[in-house]
Amino acid sequence: METALPKFDSVFSIDCVIFGFEAGELKILLIERNEEPFKDWFALPGYIVEQDESIDDGAKRILYELTGLRNMPIKQLHTFGDVNRHPQGRVVTIAYFALIRISGQKDLTPITQYAKKAFWHPVKDLPKLAFDHTTIFETAFRRIRRRLNYQPIAFDLLPEKFTLTQLQSLYEVIQDKKLDKRNFRKKMLSYGFLKELSEKQKGVSYRAAKLYKFDRRKYNKIFQNELNIQTTE
């Protein structure tokens, strides 16, 4: 079943790399395609932008329609415009990315027929993806690895209340290296933007850890100088 693209003159599309963290693993959101080309392949959620919507709005809409996720805080990543990246014609794609909290309740139900399903897949052992989506993913992954060093993106991936060990293991997964527990905790707490809660972890068969919250207001106050420079992208 061939589904022709509406126009081959300079069509542009959106593709989204959505990161999540679950069961100690970094994951991204994939769909199984229900359309040619690459029907039945796994792909990043993506589709063609409408004429009367901004690319930012289009990205939000497309992500919603393919995965059921609304109002995700996506940001632009990079634009991919090789001539032959799409087998049916010229499609320039603008890639977006986001780091979000995976919560069990959110059901990933595509609204459109273009995707059979949407699901989380570990970034380790990603299958071959449709189009140039593997390249797009790699670009996104490099970006967040770098960004982890100077922006508080880890907290977007964690549950609202988390332990320092969870935070550390997230850093370790993204950077793919072990960190020293004492140094990590000392440094994180020294910033002053973590709020210690009176609650403790529950349901573990060992000493329960304290829970913390990320205090974004304090973070902004502390880093407002740097943020003036960093605000974009």
Next chain:
Amino acid sequence: METALPKFDSVFSIDCVIFGFEAGELKILLIERNEEPFKDWFALPGYIVEQDESIDDGAKRILYELTGLRNMPIKQLHTFGDVNRHPQGRVVTIAYFALIRISGQKDLTPITQYAKKAFWHPVKDLPKLAFDHTTIFETAFRRIRRRLNYQPIAFDLLPEKFTLTQLQSLYEVIQDKKLDKRNFRKKMLSYGFLKELSEKQKGVSYRAAKLYKFDRRKYNKIFQNELNIQTTE
């Protein structure tokens, strides 16, 4: 004189923010437009991408045709896709940037009729630019300000042989702050990627300064670990 765009369905274009450094000032390359819309306005060099060229190739071609500069090492900056950014229809633009050496010889002669002329303009006191080009410039400027802290982009702007004072004044201009001379020189020299030449500055009416060269090979050797992470974008 109205010049209609070829198609209004999802046209995409390139705009280039080309930085240079001359007479102690940071400058960018502008054109004076010779086409509606915004005829006679100043604008970033930019035009529409062809169907059969990648966006990277298109960016190089367009920059050449509007300014006469060939083979510039441009990199992608960001894509701007608001619905109404172009008064004649839907044009998504992919912005590129580069830092280059302004040399007196390079004549800036547009090849096409779309630009009357191309010229360097200080980033201080930029005039109002066509379309959303002021926003694009600001995005590029923020990007290079940040990047200056972790990549050797300053050397792309300087002549091949330069003095430490020239290097420092470039850092000061980009970051808009004064730096301490002793600390600056100590730090720069400690990296080990500056090669001291036996030559000295000429034609100055005070003590001539030593000239230095940036040794990119050494730089790459020293920073290859970090570069593994930083290579992209």
Next chain:
DNA sequence: TCAAAAGTGTTTGCCGTACACCCATGG
């Protein structure tokens, strides 16, 4: 000889890093 910029060291505080043991809890 004067004006203008070149060139040069030391001290201090902070931050990153290395490193190992006892504690609390649930099963």
Next chain:
DNA sequence: CCATGGGTGTACGGCAAACACTTTTGA
């Protein structure tokens, strides 16, 4: 009582920042 992770402090080295005077040169 045992297994599992939770939680804690110190010492060292390197880097950034503050700070002022002498030297060289051409006009």
